[in-house]
Amino acid sequence: MNEISHEPVLQQFPDAEWDEAAGAVIVPLGQARTMAEWLLGHGLDYCSNVTGVDYLEREVKEKITNDAGEVETVTRTEPARIDVVYHLYSMQNKTGPLVLKQRTSRDNAEAESLTPVWRSCDLQEREVFDLFGVNFKGHPDQRRILMWDEFEGHPMRKDYTEPFDYEWEPTPHNEILEKHQKGKVIV
Amino acid sequence: MSTAAAPNYELIQQDGLETNLLEVSMGPHHPSTHGVFRMDVKLDGETVVDLRPVFGYLHRNHEKLAENMSYLSSMPFTDRLDYFNSMTNNWAYALAAEKLIEVEVPERAEYLRVIMAELTRLVNHVTLIGFFINDLGALGTPLLYAFREREKILDLFEQASGARMMCNYFRFGGLRNDVPEGWLKRAGEVVDRFPYFLDEYEQLLCENEIILSRTQGVGNLPRELAISAGVTGPMLRASGVAYDLRKVDQYGIYDRFKFRVPYTEGDTGDCYDRFMIRVLEMRESIGILKQALAGISEGEIMGNAPRVFKPKPAESYGRIEGPKGELGFYLIADGTPKPYRYRVRPPSLINLTVLRDMCLGGKIADAVIILGSIDIVLGEVDR
Numbered sequence: 024m025n026e027i028s029h030e031p032v033l034q035q036f037p038d039a040e041w042d043e044a045a046g047a048v049i050v051p052l053g054q055a056r057t058m059a060e061w062l063l064g065h066g067l068d069y070c071s072n073v074t075g076v077d078y079l080e081r082e083v084k085e086k087i088t089n090d091a092g093e094v095e096t097v098t099r100t101e102p103a104r105i106d107v108v109y110h111l112y113s114m115q116n117k118t119g120p121l122v123l124k125q126r127t128s129r130d131n132a133e134a135e136s137l138t139p140v141w142r143s144c145d146l147q148e149r150e151v152f153d154l155f156g157v158n159f160k161g162h163p164d165q166r167r168i169l170m171w172d173e174f175e176g177h178p179m180r181k182d183y184t185e186p187f188d189y190e191w192e193p194t195p196h197n198e199i200l201e202k203h204q205k206g207k208v209i210v
Numbered sequence: 211m212s213t214a215a216a217p218n219y220e221l222i223q224q225d226g227l228e229t230n231l232l233e234v235s236m237g238p239h240h241p242s243t244h245g246v247f248r249m250d251v252k253l254d255g256e257t258v259v260d261l262r263p264v265f266g267y268l269h270r271n272h273e274k275l276a277e278n279m280s281y282l283s284s285m286p287f288t289d290r291l292d293y294f295n296s297m298t299n300n301w302a303y304a305l306a307a308e309k310l311i312e313v314e315v316p317e318r319a320e321y322l323r324v325i326m327a328e329l330t331r332l333v334n335h336v337t338l339i340g341f342f343i344n345d346l347g348a349l350g351t352p353l354l355y356a357f358r359e360r361e362k363i364l365d366l367f368e369q370a371s372g373a374r375m376m377c378n379y380f381r382f383g384g385l386r387n388d389v390p391e392g393w394l395k396r397a398g399e400v401v402d403r404f405p406y407f408l409d410e411y412e413q414l415l416c417e418n419e420i421i422l423s424r425t426q427g428v429g430n431l432p433r434e435l436a437i438s439a440g441v442t443g444p445m446l447r448a449s450g451v452a453y454d455l456r457k458v459d460q461y462g463i464y465d466r467f468k469f470r471v472p473y474t475e476g477d478t479g480d481c482y483d484r485f486m487i488r489v490l491e492m493r494e495s496i497g498i499l500k501q502a503l504a505g506i507s508e509g510e511i512m513g514n515a516p517r518v519f520k521p522k523p524a525e526s527y528g529r530i531e532g533p534k535g536e537l538g539f540y541l542i543a544d545g546t547p548k549p550y551r552y553r554v555r556p557p558s559l560i561n562l563t564v565l566r567d568m569c570l571g572g573k574i575a576d577a578v579i580i581l582g583s584i585d586i587v588l589g590e591v592d593r
Contacts, residue, residue: 045524047525072527072540076542076550110555142439142563143441145563146559146560146562147560154271170266178274179273
């Protein structure tokens with residue numbers, strides 16, 4: 024299968040970045056929908072995979088050469104973020120993939136929904152909303168999909184800790200016990 | 211506990227009579243849902259006016275589990291995704307991981323992989339057709355014929371891997387063990403006998419008047435919608451798109467085999483098309499199996515891949531043509547023995563996107579066979 028070149032995308036959208044290590048186009052803020060429509064018009068008619076990736080704040084060690092020509096190790100802090108990843112293919116040209124990434128902060132995670140462009144994002148974006156807590160603007164039916172509606176938290180986040188008892192809910196047990204001890208309820 | 215809104219019973223005026231929309235919750239224990247799957251259906255008489263698929267009852271967060279163990283440890287877990295097709299699940303995962311560690315797969319292993327994958331396709335399609343006919347109301351008989359044939363292939367799996375369904379047979383860079391002596395001959399016998407069964411099965415079913423009238427023109431899926439909704443596998447080809455990853459990606463050694471990709475010529479597909487495509491695909495699989503069994507030679511079955519490895523930070527997406535559609539694995543390595551992100555792209559889940567579109571306006575009894583023709587396995591939908 025032929026790979027799709029990312030150069031035309033970067034020419035059309037000068038704000039977009041190319042992440043060499045991941046082999047992905049980083050979508051500039053607020054242009055995801057426009058870019059998706061442009062890509063759909065250029066033959067990428069099939070969005071195969073949509074998912075999220077959670078990155079906690081972490082320290083990265085890098086070797087750089089300073090002004091004096093010496094190699095030194097520098098520690099750099101990478102901010103926390105969530106990526107929403109899209110794998111795009113072209114069914115008509117039988118080419119692909121082109122990887123898109125929408126970057127968003129962790130605290131107020133928000134991304135543009137591409138469901139109006141590719142229907143296949145529908146259930147998968149709901150899954151990202153459910154498991155990662157990313158809010159998709161423009162999604163027609165954003166609800167939890169795998170977890171139940173009353174569930175709290177987003178289990179695929181790296182810092183998620185599970186509760187002691189998933190199904191704990193307040194019962195009138197203690198109240199009734201108290202009344203019973205006071206002699207008001209006959210059991 | 212539930213916070214679901216009260217059902218909205220709209221009044222309908224019909225011929226001076228007032229009636230209500232009826233809300234039916236089909237499932238999660240309905241026998242036609244092939245597992246624990248629920249359809250919230252709104253009915254006007256017998257006509258479906260709204261449908262919402264509800265699932266997640268089998269959710270076990272497979273992806274989170276895999277992120278907390280080494281690469282190889284989640285290989286047995288992939289068997290449990292689509293429990294009919296453990297061999298192809300293994301292959302898709304191995305393909306994605308092999309891209310990260312760049313290991314060569316020996317030729318004999320490649321041949322055995324193709325043989326196992328095509329046998330799996332036979333198992334899946336033959337059972338699916340059995341269940342599909344079962345959904346139509348032909349209780350038992352065709353399904354049990356299908357199960358009889360499936361059993362012969364499961365015996366082969368057991369002889370090769372030690373397990374009938376949870377095979378756990380693939381490894382990064384090859385296979386766990388070679389097939390026992392005489393296995394290829396036995397496999398050849400099963401493959402040679404299979405067309406006789408298919409002839410009988412086709413004669414029994416394909417022109418059956420009840421099947422024709424129940425499935426033709428039911429659950430239409432237009433080509434544009436199928437492409438946009440990411441529908442893959444036999445369902446996509448039934449809607450008139452000749453897109454098969456065995457031809458497009460040519461992963462493994464599929465470029466060496468001669469086979470055709472069945473698809474319909476029109477630009478819409480109904481339940482009968484989806485049923486027939488699977489029958490035709492089985493014939494092609496038999497062709498591939500015969501070529502592979504003739505072409506296989508002696509040799510190594512394992513490349514030199516380490517058991518525990520630390521891939522360099524990179525991302526990979528491996529996908530194969532599973533019996534149900536495109537099965538993909540997306541892995542992000544961060545230099546540790548565990549994947550940083552592990553994602554399954556389940557064909558069953560994404561094919562469900564169009565369930566509502568296909569059922570709207572149809573009868574409630576047809577919703578059952580439309581769901582049957584999608585071919586879902588809840589182990590994969592819910593993960």
